[in-house]
Amino acid sequence: MGLWGLAIIIFLLPHMAQMTENFPGFKIRITSKGLELLKLETQKFVEEELGGITMPEMHGMNGNLQYSITDIKIKELNLTADLSFQPVDGLLFDVQNSSITLNFQRRVIYWLFQDQGAINASAEGVYINTTLHLAKDDEGRLKIANVSCDASIAKMKAKFGGTFGRVYDFVATFLTTGMRFILNRKICPALNHAGLVLVNQLLETIPVRAEVDSYIGIDYSLLSDPVVTGTSLDMDFRGMFYDLQNESDILENYSPNPVLNEYNHMIYMALSEYFFDSGLYSYFKGGVFRMHIANERMPKDLEMLLRTTYFGAIMLLNPALLDAPISLEIDVTAAPKSSIKTSGATVAVHAGVRVLLLPAGKSPVQLSSMTMESKLNAKVYMKDKRLAIQLDLRRFKIFSNQSALESLALIPLQAPLKALLQMTIVPLLNNYTKKGVQIPLPDGINLVEDVVKYHEGYITIGANLHFRSGLKELIEKTS
Ligand SMILES: *[C@@H]1O[C@H](CO)[C@@H](O)[C@H](O)[C@H]1NC(C)=O
Ligand SMILES: *[C@@H]1O[C@H](CO)[C@@H](O)[C@H](O)[C@H]1NC(C)=O
């Protein structure tokens, strides 16, 4: 290979690498502020889960002593807990020097004496160290891949009162040691279950590939495992719409990687141009941008105008066609393209417009074929947990690509066609886009106080999280 060949390869390599790298169309960042809220919810949830631990009964005999301990119940948990980011893939839930209060029924027989009643006990110096490791599963869904857990109880106290004081000194140590051993062994399995089964159940409610309407679907699969740093949890999603009729017909992603660099809100989302373009492409492929306006859908004044404009042409063609219904066909010729700048987002649409006569029982007669170029302003907004778009016609131009003379003749049509578009077609499009598309968050977690910002090539949305109810209730609703 010559020097030139080498130079070409060196020149091309970085470009090829860039082409094969799949940048996310959609990103989510949870910040430390978001983690603060999660911490409160997690602590409540863990307290409820540990409160539900069931303890086996204890029976036994030791010399002349017979005992049975039943109805061991956890009464109260006083956890001093923290939730923190654990690079590279985890969240650490850490319980320090906390206490667990229990209550149980005792029945003791010593020689001929019997004693029974309720007793309070407490586990003190409870330490729990749980790391939830996050990963993407085969489907591309976020899940807790595994839980590492470590628990210890420094001491267990039980206040045996009454007439048997001395006997109990001996038996108390014996019983509390057993109780401490059992409790300690039950903490981690309870937390493993909470993470691997219950929280994963909630994560199952996040849409990965879901239908948006009868034309398109959205792909929110994770491109890679989530990345945890000291200050954030970052998730890169494909963020791509697809045509429901042909899911393999997808648009290549050449959009840049959106950048998130703010930490004031609990959650940030980024949407690249690709996110929107893949939606426009899929609608285009699904045939949504094809419109035929005729008969009752044709506004009367527009019809009048079309007849006036093409009166000469019809007379030349065949005067018998003068009363035939007139039709306007708008066919978007290529997938519309979005453009996001700091000043806002726009969508450029190129269409072919044909004016036809539809004589009864005969094939249509074409009067004119023109090209339409228009630009719409696109305003992105959040509606509950859905991302919606409001379109507004900004620029509109029709011209003939065949003759300059015809372009001139089309001038009177510019304003009425623009009005037609603004009044009939834009509301039709908004009717599709106002329903919005769900963003990948679990059920019951909503966004509030959202702020939309426009950047070069992408949009960011900062928001705060709101739990509709406690984690446990949310999970119970999913099962
Ligand atoms: C648990 O905490 C609450 C409030 O912080 C306090 O009133 C209660 O006495 C504590 N219980 C124990 C057993 O430490
Ligand atoms: C744990 O808490 C107890 C009572 O709340 C306190 O007396 C003790 O000093 C604490 N131990 C540590 C290591 O913080």
Ligand SMILES: *[C@@H]1O[C@H](CO)[C@@H](O)[C@H](O)[C@H]1NC(C)=O
């Ligand atoms: C156990 O504690 C509860 C309150 O926490 C108290 O009402 C009850 O009297 C206690 N029982 C015994 C046997 O100490």
Ligand SMILES: *[C@@H]1O[C@H](CO)[C@@H](O)[C@H](O)[C@H]1NC(C)=O
């Ligand atoms: C918790 O456990 C992890 C690993 O198991 C360890 O690196 C970390 O130091 C522990 N933290 C505490 C506070 O015990």
Ligand SMILES: *[C@@H]1O[C@H](CO)[C@@H](O)[C@H](O)[C@H]1NC(C)=O
């Ligand atoms: C836990 O899951 C993470 C991510 O999938 C993995 O890297 C790690 O090796 C797993 N640890 C254990 C103990 O299975």
Ligand SMILES: *[C@@H]1O[C@H](CO)[C@@H](O)[C@H](O)[C@H]1NC(C)=O
């Ligand atoms: C689906 O799209 C792919 C890629 O554009 C194309 O090769 C294939 O023929 C399409 N299939 C159908 C049924 O249209």
Ligand SMILES: *[C@@H]1O[C@H](CO)[C@@H](O)[C@H](O)[C@H]1NC(C)=O
């Ligand atoms: C003119 O526009 C029509 C409709 O968009 C198209 O079919 C035709 O190929 C165009 N002709 C030229 C010369 O660009």
Ligand SMILES: *[C@@H]1O[C@H](CO)[C@@H](O)[C@H](O)[C@H]1NC(C)=O
């Ligand atoms: C708006 O869309 C809904 C379905 O999403 C449809 O039922 C309704 O007829 C549409 N309204 C208009 C005015 O097109």
